[in-house]
Amino acid sequence: MPLIDLLGQDLVKVRLSSMVEKSRVPPALLFVGPQGVGKAMAAFLFVQALSCPERQKGDACGHCPSCIQVQRQLYPDLLIVEPEKRQIKIEQIRELQDFISFAPIVGERRIVIIKEAHLLNQVAANALLKTLEEPFATVSFILLSHRHSLLPATVLSRCLMFPFVSLAGPTIVQILARQRAAGELGEVDLEAAAAWSGGSMERALFFLDEENLRWCRNFIDNFSGLPGSSLGAALDLAQEASQSDSSEVLFFLLRSFLHEAMLYAQEVEASTLCLSGWSDKAAAFAGLGVQPLLAMRQQLLALERGQAVNINLKLAFEAFFMKIVVTVAV
16 A cells, blocks of 8 residues: 555655655654554555655555565565563664664665654663664664653654644544455444544544443443442452553543543533543533542543553552542532
């Protein structure tokens, strides 16, 4: 698939195509934005455009051997670095340094994609910085991150940033329809999945499963009933939250619900939340008052950031939910 087919990121697409066409590619690019909005796909399409010997107007042909190898992640001049046990380690950076020390095999440059770059540990980040400070003319780095604020400022300063935006509902439906046409999806409710996704393809795919949708509705029902409930209810919900297979979706639900409650608490009529069926629960939750809701949001954000340092999620959720139980409405 050529770069022109990237949906929902028009500005990024134009900038990347222009770089390829003009042969002006910076040593390091940083793709930032929410999870599931196309950063990884854009990276591979960009690599394909850079590596394609038949490219035209800054884009790949999509059919030559190089394009197919990139699509299958078998291109000899491409290295993909991914976190191991929620961190990128010094050994991986040493492997990267060894990879870029050799001349390109088939293309014009060697390219390194670093997924979830914010999970670089301190030693690995320092080693990567040294590499970025002395770039090779035939090497390009593409860092991907949905939490780039966790990256050292020194690393950020060496990268050209590309902000990615959340996907519009119709765009998500269009992407899902492509997958269904290709036989990758069955007869599922694409519109409902898009409505619950919050602009993320990753979440849209999660919400295609009816069982996942039911779980999310039940979880928010239980969460919204915490104020004035029992400590046992808080402990049960913490147990459920800590065992979730999709923490990103879980935090998204909690952030979204608290955002909706904040709107009600501040008497803002127009809601930006696309999820349906939460209005009554969010309005009741808003009765706790603006300041308690702000405190909850800050604690939730701290809890979410704590995942990067391997905190005990069960204990953290217990503290978070138990505090809500004893919160008294104003």
